Amino acid sequence: MSQKPQLRVPGAPARPGEKPDFSYLKLSQAGSVDKPAVHAPVSDTEYLSKQLVRVLDDNGVAQGSWNPGLSVEKLRHGLKLMLAVRAFDDRMLKVHRQGKISFYIQCRGEEAISIAQGLALREGDMLFPSYRNQGLYFARERPVVDLMCQCLSNARDMCRGRQLPIMYHWKEKNIFSISGNLTTQVPQAVGWAMASAIKGEDHLAVTWTGEGSTAESDYHNALTFANVYQAPCIINVVNNQWAISTFQGIAGGQDSPFAARGPGYGMPGIRVDGNDFLAIYAVTEWAAERARTGGGPTLIEHVTYRASAHSTSDDPTRYRAKDEQDHFPLGDPVERLKKHLVGLGVWTQEEHDELITKLDASMVDSWQEALSYGTTEEGSSFAVDSMFDDVYKDIPDHLVAQREKLKRQLQNQ
Amino acid sequence: MAKMNMVQALNSAMDVMMERDPTVIVMGQDVGYFGGVFNCTAGLQERYGEKRVFDTPISEAGIVGTAIGMGVNGLRPVAEIQFADYIYPAFDQIVSELARLRYRSAGDFTSPVTLRSPCGGGIRGGQTHSQSPEGIFTHICGIKVVMPSNPYDAKGLLIASIEDDDPVVFFEPKRLYNGPFFGNPKQPASTWASHPKGEVDEGYYSLPIGKADVVRSGSDLTIITYGTMVHVCEAVVRDNELDAEIIDLRSMLPLDIDTLVKSVDKTGRCLIVHEATRFSGFGAELSAQIQERCFWNLSAPIQRVTGWDTPYPHAFEWEYFPGPSRIIAAIEKVMRESA
Numbered sequence: 235m236s237q238k239p240q241l242r243v244p245g246a247p248a249r250p251g252e253k254p255d256f257s258y259l260k261l262s263q264a265g266s267v268d269k270p271a272v273h274a275p276v277s278d279t280e281y282l283s284k285q286l287v288r289v290l291d292d293n294g295v296a297q298g299s300w301n302p303g304l305s306v307e308k309l310r311h312g313l314k315l316m317l318a319v320r321a322f323d324d325r326m327l328k329v330h331r332q333g334k335i336s337f338y339i340q341c342r343g344e345e346a347i348s349i350a351q352g353l354a355l356r357e358g359d360m361l362f363p364s365y366r367n368q369g370l371y372f373a374r375e376r377p378v379v380d381l382m383c384q385c386l387s388n389a390r391d392m393c394r395g396r397q398l399p400i401m402y403h404w405k406e407k408n409i410f411s412i413s414g415n416l417t418t419q420v421p422q423a424v425g426w427a428m429a430s431a432i433k434g435e436d437h438l439a440v441t442w443t444g445e446g447s448t449a450e451s452d453y454h455n456a457l458t459f460a461n462v463y464q465a466p467c468i469i470n471v472v473n474n475q476w477a478i479s480t481f482q483g484i485a486g487g488q489d490s491p492f493a494a495r496g497p498g499y500g501m502p503g504i505r506v507d508g509n510d511f512l513a514i515y516a517v518t519e520w521a522a523e524r525a526r527t528g529g530g531p532t533l534i535e536h537v538t539y540r541a542s543a544h545s546t547s548d549d550p551t552r553y554r555a556k557d558e559q560d561h562f563p564l565g566d567p568v569e570r571l572k573k574h575l576v577g578l579g580v581w582t583q584e585e586h587d588e589l590i591t592k593l594d595a596s597m598v599d600s601w602q603e604a605l606s607y608g609t610t611e612e613g614s615s616f617a618v619d620s621m622f623d624d625v626y627k628d629i630p631d632h633l634v635a636q637r638e639k640l641k642r643q644l645q646n647q
Numbered sequence: 648m649a650k651m652n653m654v655q656a657l658n659s660a661m662d663v664m665m666e667r668d669p670t671v672i673v674m675g676q677d678v679g680y681f682g683g684v685f686n687c688t689a690g691l692q693e694r695y696g697e698k699r700v701f702d703t704p705i706s707e708a709g710i711v712g713t714a715i716g717m718g719v720n721g722l723r724p725v726a727e728i729q730f731a732d733y734i735y736p737a738f739d740q741i742v743s744e745l746a747r748l749r750y751r752s753a754g755d756f757t758s759p760v761t762l763r764s765p766c767g768g769g770i771r772g773g774q775t776h777s778q779s780p781e782g783i784f785t786h787i788c789g790i791k792v793v794m795p796s797n798p799y800d801a802k803g804l805l806i807a808s809i810e811d812d813d814p815v816v817f818f819e820p821k822r823l824y825n826g827p828f829f830g831n832p833k834q835p836a837s838t839w840a841s842h843p844k845g846e847v848d849e850g851y852y853s854l855p856i857g858k859a860d861v862v863r864s865g866s867d868l869t870i871i872t873y874g875t876m877v878h879v880c881e882a883v884v885r886d887n888e889l890d891a892e893i894i895d896l897r898s899m900l901p902l903d904i905d906t907l908v909k910s911v912d913k914t915g916r917c918l919i920v921h922e923a924t925r926f927s928g929f930g931a932e933l934s935a936q937i938q939e940r941c942f943w944n945l946s947a948p949i950q951r952v953t954g955w956d957t958p959y960p961h962a963f964e965w966e967y968f969p970g971p972s973r974i975i976a977a978i979e980k981v982m983r984e985s986a
Contacts, residue, residue, distance in 0.1 A: 362716075396750055396753060397751055403756065405752070405755040405756060410719070411751055413744060415743045415744070420712075421716065424712075425714060425719075425720070426720045428716070429717040429721065432698050432717075433722075439716070452712055452740070455712060458706060459704065623754070624749050626749070626791075627812045627813050630901040632901065632902070632904070
């Protein structure tokens with residue numbers, strides 16, 4: 235041991251050209267972690283933040299007390315939605331490469347989180363997503379054409395051309411607007427949940443953030459407020475190991491799991507296999523029931539892997555081992571649920587392949603329909619005046635003057 | 648009507664609104680049981696319960712972040728930031744979230760938060776209890792910025808702010824809480840009891856945001872000011888028997904430019920006075936807008952009297968404060984020079 239303080243800069247286990255190494259991930263056997271009572275005291279739940287809640291074992295068999303006992307119908311629905319998200323992501327990546335949209339973010343490898351949680355929650359629960367939660371829109375059945383139109387900033391863009399692609403929102407079905415600044419939505423979700431409690435309602439707020447941006451102060455403010463006021467909310471940390479090129483150790487994940495922040499703030503923290511549809515569903519159900527019945531917030535860390543690039547502006551081959559995903563010990567969420575269903579005898583490889591083909595074709599059709607409402611090349615379908623709308627509820631005089639000035643300039647061109 | 652100081656008027660505004668509208672809630676550091684460090688929320692928790700009036704952790708970003716979420720969920724939060732000097736941790740939640748939520752969601756999500764915050768110096772507060780950061784906030788699209796200068800306006804404008812469907816940052820010049828201040832710290836402190844604007848309706852009323860108040864008409868020059876400096880300017884004009892028109896902005900964003908232009912076109916001379924620092928201060932915006940519109944009617948260059956571009960010092964508070972002597976010197980300059 236050196237006698238002087240040494241600056242520690244946590245590094246990634248493997249960079250390009252090196253052998254992938256996930257030995258740092260502490261795993262538990264499927265079914266080995268006990269499920270506590272919904273209103274168990276926080277002190278009796280602390281083990282959940284250090285172990286890993288898993289239901290599906292390596293053979294795709296559901297194990298242990300966390301098995302949510304979902305109907306075959308629900309399981310198949312979940313798998314279909316995950317495949318739909320994947321087909322959507324594939325189509326959108328293609329159209330980005332064709333230069334049809336300016337930006338895109340895939341959620342490959344993380345589909346189970348948004349789909350399982352979206353299905354485990356109630357419609358009245360308000361969702362405050364991060365940018366990789368497009369699955370929530372599938373769980374709540376938003377037509378994909380609407381999402382595509384947002385990415386095109388065309389006439390049917392719910393953001394009226396104000397936002398980067400993928401920053402959707404859906405007021406009618408309680409999915410909040412994405413900021414683009416990270417983790418700002420987490421205290422907002424807590425505030426929404428506080429209001430729910432103030433009004434005497436039992437709607438929850440549920441929010442997601444990546445492990446990297448848990449370093450933002452907003453995240454810690456949110457955990458403090460959530461626990462102080464026992465806000466009925468679920469705060470999800472999607473630990474996909476990478477924040478662009480930065481390994482999770484830099485965000486503070488090296489010595490203690492992100493889930494362990496939960497008990498530190500006074501709430502349960504659950505570390506769950508983020509590629510295990512059944513486990514995610516089960517812990518969400520547990521946390522939701524606890525919050526809905528006055529038990530306060532829960533922090534859930536989903537251990538998963540970002541199989542895609544961070545965004546279309548990113549090239550992960552520059553900073554991580556190329557075949558890293560193949561070595562990720564928790565596998566792929568779609569394959570794991572498929573294996574489970576095939577094992578149950580309620581799904582076949584043929585049905586699976588057929589569905590993928592069908593979904594791919596439907597995404598092509600949806601894309602064609604989306605283009606009929608306007609393309610990026612054509613420019614915005616909204617009148618240029620609309621740039622000045624919604625800054626305030628009623629447009630103030632100085633913006634009226636600027637709007638008129640712009641119109642005159644455009645007329646003179 | 649009742650005699651009220653500014654603290655009582657602000658308290659009355661929140662009381663009236665909590666009574667009228669069950670969605671109004673009050674939150675902030677020490678605002679609950681204790682009633683706020685300046686007493687502005689005194690008695691509200693007792694009257695409306697701790698679900699509607701509650702203390703918060705010492706986390707300005709947390710206060711604003713959670714207030715935004717409450718606003719999205721149908722409440723009208725009135726959040727106190729204990730000193731304007733402490734507002735900066737919440738800056739991102741204000742700039743990137745509160746101000747832009749309506750825009751980025753094309754009007755689908757909004758949050759009608761009112762942020763109240765005491766500002767300004769002259770109270771021996773040193774550099775972390777004396778700042779006037781309003782100019783930083785007027786640069787943000789999507790919020791309104793208000794600063795009253797007396798109890799009557801404070802109540803009417805705070806009620807208007809709470810009722811406003813857009814977010815409002817409401818600065819309260821704390822030097823004026825207990826009485827007007829005329830710029831001479833050696834004079835005995837005055838109270839609102841003898842001031843006409845200390846007469847405040849006990850019931851509901853509101854004043855429009857974005858409407859300046861011509862507090863004194865005159866023909867030789869226009870003095871544009873707000874907050875504490877309204878009273879300092881009035882005292883200078885009164886003591887020196889000047890024929891100056893004094894305009895209290897009351898709201899900086901939106902700005903009542905028409906009232907300013909009308910006055911400067913009439914007088915041909917303009918002095919801008921604020922306590923905040925000078926460089927890129929709100930006076931710069933005022934000066935630019937007025938010269939754009941009144942250039943051919945100006946008899947002299949527009950002058951500004953402001954705080955110096957230093958932090959607000961503890962020891963040299965009155966050398967820092969843009970008091971009567973600096974205002975008189977600027978008036979002499981603006982009157983002497985001619986086009």
